[in-house]
Amino acid sequence: MTIPKSNKGIGYIRRSSHKQLDNHSIEIQKREIEIRAKAEGYEIIQWCIDDAVSAYRKTAADRPAMRELFMYIINNEADAVFFYEESRIDRTFNSFVTQIYNPIKALKPNCKFFCTTVSGEWDAHNTITEMKLLFAGQESIIKSKRTKDTQNGLLAKKIRPGSRTPFGYKKVIVDKETGYKTFIPDENAPIVLLIFYLSSWGYSNEKIAKLLNECNVPSPTGNGWHENTIDAILHRYIYAGHLTWNVRKSAHSSSRKPKEEINLIENVYEPIVPPHLWHLVNEMRELKKQTKQFDTPFYLRGIAYCKNCGISLKTKVDTPSKSAKKYMKYVCPNCKQKIDMDAVHEIVFKRFSTQWTQQFYKMRSHAQRLLLQ
Ligand SMILES: [Zn+2]
Structure with a gap:
């Protein structure tokens, strides 16, 4: 028996993100690959490991360790690839073959591929291999469907499929x-409520985060409050007591789908935020989209119009270089007429307050009449 001289090989390992569905641990794959490499006379000089990476959602070229492997071979650092079994390299049927195997074989015809469950060299274009790749793909489609079916079954029973408990609930x-199981408000629920109140008063997400950090209010992750944390809380229907599912656009994107596209089951949990506050915050958000900014001394921004031109007034701050005083003005972008901010505010607010008091009494008696009816 001749002992082959030691050549250099790359070990490719992948562990999926579904740890519970998959018992292909990194250690098992490593051990099997090492045994096989030794038997073939190779030394593994580098492990390329895709951990928690789906070979169903990500094609071979999209997986970082697979790209690394490709570069090692192309740069002549090794001339063999070892992997545990077909389901580790691909779940899409052909992405490994078309994106990695064929290009390597074209550039480095001497590079060899070995699979620990196949004797001899692994050949991607052999019928049995093709069938195995097909099965690996099929299996993932079934697994994915099974997961979705389980989730839908739970949702039909108004049960939220397992996932992280929202901040403010236990x-x-x-x-x-x-x-x-269900969720009930915990000791952090008042923080959630406070965030909604602050938002309803017109504070920006950034300001709310700053305020909470200054007061050392405990955050969901323990790493402090950020604009995004606030935004995420203000968007969660669970705080109004509703169960939602399928909120994110995709597994890779945290951006939210439009309300019509998400699964929403109303009044499943004890709400943390009362309906009127929830409604107010949502209304404010819509308004904010139109006026862009609430935190401005120009209170009438977006709602004051030029009487002659009928278009929305712009705002302008003139600060002459030698003056300490700021000149705040509303300007018509069409006829260029300017008016002092304070002057407009005084007139408008005076009129508003007298009319509001009258309106308020009218509204109150109207509401009383309605209730009596
Ligand atoms: Zn004008």
Whole structure:
């Protein structure tokens, strides 16, 4: 028996993101690859590991370790590739073959591929291999469908499929026999409520985050408050007591789908935010989209119009170089007429306050009449 001289090989390992569905641990794959490499007379000089990476959602060229592997071979650092079995390299049927295998074989015809479950060299274009790749792909489609079906089954029973408990809630078991769980507000619920109140007063997400950090209010991650954390909380329907699912656009994107496209089941949990406040915050958000900014001394921005031109007034701050005083003005972008900010505010607010008091009494008696009816 001749002992082959030691050549250099690359070990490719992948562990999927579905740890519970997949028992291909990194250690098992490593051990099997090492045994095989030794038997073929190779030394593994580099491990390329895609951990928690789906080969179903990501094609071979989209996986970082697979790209690394490709570069090692192309740069002549090794001339063999070892992997555990077909399901590790691909779940899309052909992306590994078309994006990695064929290009390597074209550039480096001497590079060899080995699979620990296949004797001899692994050939991507052999019928049995093609069938195995097909099965690996099929299996993922089934797994993915099974996960979705399980989730839909739970949603039909108004049960939220397992995921992280939202900030401000804690999980409690309601029914010991069925294991039915629900969320009830915990000690952080008042923080959620405070965030909604601050938002309803017109504070920006950035300001709210700053305020909470200054007061050392505990944050969901323990890493402090950020604009995005506030934004995420203000968008969660669960705080109004509703169950939602399929909120994110995709597994890779955290951006939210439009309301019509998400699964929403109303009044499942004890709400943290009362309906009127929830409504107010949402109305404010819509208004903010139109006026861009609330935190401005120009209170009438976006709602004051030029009487002659009928278009919305722009705002302008003139600060002459030698003057300490700021000149704040509303300007018509069409006829260029300017008017002092304070002067307009005084007139408008005076009129508003007299009319509002009258309106308020009218509204109150109207509401009383309605209630009596
Ligand atoms: Zn004008």
